[in-house]
Amino acid sequence: MTQQQPVLALDVGGTKLAAGVVARDGTIQSYCQIETAVGEGPTAVVKRLLDLGEQAAIEAGWSGRGSAGAVEAGGSSRGAAEVPLAAVGVGCGGPLDPATGVILGPPGLPGWDAVPLGALVAERFGLPTYVENDATAAALGEYRWSGWGVENLVYLTVSTGFGGGIVASGKLFQGAARQGGELGHVVVDWQGRQCGCGARGCAEAYVSGTSIARRAAEAVAGSDSTLAGLAITAKDVADHARAGDPIARAVWDETTAMLGRMVAVIINVCEPELVVLGGGVTRAGAQLLDPVREAALRQAMPPAAAACDVVLSRHGEAVGVLGAAAIAYERLGES
Amino acid sequence: MTQQQPVLALDVGGTKLAAGVVARDGTIQSYCQIETAVGEGPTAVVKRLLDLGEQAAIEAGWSGRGSAGAVEAGGSSRGAAEVPLAAVGVGCGGPLDPATGVILGPPGLPGWDAVPLGALVAERFGLPTYVENDATAAALGEYRWSGWGVENLVYLTVSTGFGGGIVASGKLFQGAARQGGELGHVVVDWQGRQCGCGARGCAEAYVSGTSIARRAAEAVAGSDSTLAGLAITAKDVADHARAGDPIARAVWDETTAMLGRMVAVIINVCEPELVVLGGGVTRAGAQLLDPVREAALRQAMPPAAAACDVVLSRHGEAVGVLGAAAIAYERLGES
Incomplete structure (x- = not known):
């Protein structure tokens, strides 16, 4: 079933935040973008990022928390999703630790020292979350879908x-x-x-x-x-x-x-x-x-x-979202 | 049988030429070294390289042309080797074409434009010959035997x-x-x-x-x-x-x-x-x-x-010969 589920992709740049739902064939089913306003600091920026991700998910037809599988496993009845999402992929400026999803003070994101971005995203969406350096992720997106x-x-x-x-x-x-x-x-x-x-x-x-x-x-x-x-x-x-x-x-x-x-x-x-x-x-x-x-x-x-x-x-502004999505598919081991 | 056969390794540097017979465990069974005298040009230098290789092979107990397998395949009775050699590995300054063994004008070897080094070595020793960039080869030697x-x-x-x-x-x-x-x-x-x-x-x-x-x-x-x-x-x-x-x-x-x-x-x-x-x-x-x-x-x-x-x-001057030997083993597919 997860074969058909799209992923939510979040792209954290120094200038803009982007979010989108991306199907396995690279089709972008929804796309939202706002300014990062990096001066607001990580707490405020992460909150807007999560809201943006939810907006993108809802625009693509997602109606609740967690994938179908995750909901069943958790025994919760909340959020029987019309379009369940398989995972969240996150691209962010490095250095960061892909294993833990912690951001380690990127030059382009002042104040983002030891921000547990992966955990915050996973908590909000109730989905497996995979964090990768944004440019590394974009390389995989280019390879996979260009x-x-x-x-x-x-x-x-x-x-x-x-x-x-x-x-x-x-x-x-x-x-x-x-x-x-x-x-x-x-x-x-x-x-x-x-x-x-x-x-x-x-x-x-x-x-x-x-x-x-x-x-x-x-x-x-x-x-x-x-x-x-x-x-x-x-x-x-x-x-x-x-x-x-x-x-x-x-x-x-x-x-x-x-x-x-x-x-x-x-x-x-x-x-x-x-x-x-x-x-x-x-x-x-x-x-x-x-x-x-x-x-x-x-x-x-x-x-x-x-x-x-x-x-x-060839992807213009969407390259970051496609990259983050490619990471999610790669880590899900479904590629 | 080739599992036990050592390889001959040739190292072509801008300052020195080296040759040695190297066992599968990285033991150097013979080692010879002379100055390159690069000013003499490729024909003279290659001849001295081949002589040096033969000297190293003979010092390690090799007594003739070709490996046991190659001799049988060729139907020749010459050179029933006491210590048959499996192959020759050659490290040389690049650029070069590892597929053909042709040297493509390295900055450190003036005049070596389109020198078919692999073919010349193979002809002299009657053995499968593998040519690689010397520093690339040395990386494999370091990995394999250090x-x-x-x-x-x-x-x-x-x-x-x-x-x-x-x-x-x-x-x-x-x-x-x-x-x-x-x-x-x-x-x-x-x-x-x-x-x-x-x-x-x-x-x-x-x-x-x-x-x-x-x-x-x-x-x-x-x-x-x-x-x-x-x-x-x-x-x-x-x-x-x-x-x-x-x-x-x-x-x-x-x-x-x-x-x-x-x-x-x-x-x-x-x-x-x-x-x-x-x-x-x-x-x-x-x-x-x-x-x-x-x-x-x-x-x-x-x-x-x-x-x-x-x-x-840790290998001092022998690092080039070990690298060339590592390439030979790698390409023989016995690693």
């Missing part, structure tokens, strides 16, 4: 933060520390900018949406850039670069050059067939992809580059 | 060149391009020194023996360093740094700092239980290991660092 036709891919999210996940030989890479690869913390400039992780020169300190905006603000200070006076976002940098502002253009070009170099490193180390770029910053489309792809494939070692391509995710 | 007791390790060789290999969940990582990870081409300084691969700022451009010597020569020029006037090697840099020469010390400290940062990247991306450092430059011992280990574990993401340690290989 039709790329490859067994080896790396997914990189250029979002509020910057991270990624690895699928090798059709399996999600976990690693000894079960972080699934901290790809945002590939160094590109060993004595460069301070990264939120404490080290210097990580890619995340340059190419995350936050870092792009911060670098632009520094570059614009005291200049006549069209960005001057704005509360600059990465989207502003892309837009003003496209419109011809030289300072926005310089910041954007450095971003794509550095991301291209970082992707070349990933191609060299992981030798995937595909590097998939997703996350909010990739809404810039070809303005991002073309220079990154060119730089990455030119600078990677020739045999590794020849075996690989660099593309944009 | 008693580390881990299932996930990364081996990095700091030798004439700089490279590495990955064992994940007890399996040698191959990659879509079958290069096993081009770990020497992890970038540390994206606009930095030109690397032999064509890109800028790869770790190999800083921490290989060749690069350490070159950086020292640049730093010493016009100075009163005790290194002045020497044809500087990486060993000289280590020795003079230990003796207190400030310029040698600065070059060495930058080397260990940069290698430490690179190892932190490897810990972040690959999340191994162990990073094993080998190769000629690691003969510096604690002078290399201590600062590299400290920097790597301090700068890697805390969960990944907590799951990992950084150590020196």
Whole structure:
């Protein structure tokens, strides 16, 4: 019976929270999204996340607590669901502990130290709950439901933060520390900018949406850039670069050059067939992809580059929810 | 019967050639080593490599061409071996094609473009021959015969060149391009020194023996360093740094700092239980290991660092031969 049950998927980003019900074939049956408002702190944000998940579940026809199986097992008569859910998958910025579902102070979620997110979700929905690094989860979603036709891919999210996940030989890479690869913390400039992780020169300190905006603000200070006076976002940098502002253009070009170099490193180390770029910053489309792809494939070692391509995710904003759903199906062992 | 047969292992480095006969339990039954003299070009070097392999085989009791099985299959009466060999494993600098045994122009072996090394070795010894990137092979040797007791390790060789290999969940990582990870081409300084691969700022451009010597020569020029006037090697840099020469010390400290940062990247991306450092430059011992280990574990993401340690290989110069032998056993499918 659980073969037919969809899962609820929750995506906790530094900028937005998303929730959706996802069927086994990757069909998104409901989707809701709100701002994270990370400044409110973990207690308030988690409460809104849980409410959002319930809203998504109800929109998909769910009418109560727990799956049919869980309700029977518990002996409760409450919530005989019209559309029982099999589980909840949660994607969240890392580091976190997938075994316990505890969030371990991600740079993009200030104050989220030792937040027992998995337990809080499981308690609210009465369902088996599986927590994974959001970018790691998204890699599995890309593998499972994007039709790329490859067994080896790396997914990189250029979002509020910057991270990624690895699928090798059709399996999600976990690693000894079960972080699934901290790809945002590939160094590109060993004595460069301070990264939120404490080290210097990580890619995340340059190419995350936050870092792009911060670098632009520094570059614009005291200049006549069209960005001057704005509360600059990465989207502003892309837009003003496209419109011809030289300072926005310089910041954007450095971003794509550095991301291209970082992707070349990933191609060299992981030798995937595909590097998939997703996350909010990739809404810039070809303005991002073309220079990154060119730089990455030119600078990677020739045999590794020849075996690989660099593309944009086809899933847009839903990539996080699909990833969290893929984790739920994977952990349920039904794949 | 092949269960008891040892393998011949050949190790092609930019500085030395090594050959040995290795039993299934990792016992080295014979070992020979000569200088590569890479300037002589591939034809002359390969001939000396084959002679060296024959010498190692004969020292281990081999008395003729081909294994017992191969001789029977070929119908030849020549070489009824007292100690039949099961196969030949060859480790060589990459890029190369493990499927065909063709060497594809490694930076450390100038002129080795499209050298059919596997075919040449197979022809000489009349044995199944398996070619692999030397550092990739060494990772498997470390996994198989070092008693580390881990299932996930990364081996990095700091030798004439700089490279590495990955064992994940007890399996040698191959990659879509079958290069096993081009770990020497992890970038540390994206606009930095030109690397032999064509890109800028790869770790190999800083921490290989060749690069350490070159950086020292640049730093010493016009100075009163005790290194002045020497044809500087990486060993000289280590020795003079230990003796207190400030310029040698600065070059060495930058080397260990940069290698430490690179190892932190490897810990972040690959999340191994162990990073094993080998190769000629690691003969510096604690002078290399201590600062590299400290920097790597301090700068890697805390969960990944907590799951990992950084150590020196226990095999010294024989690590290349053991790696090549491990590849032979692996490919024979007897592991």
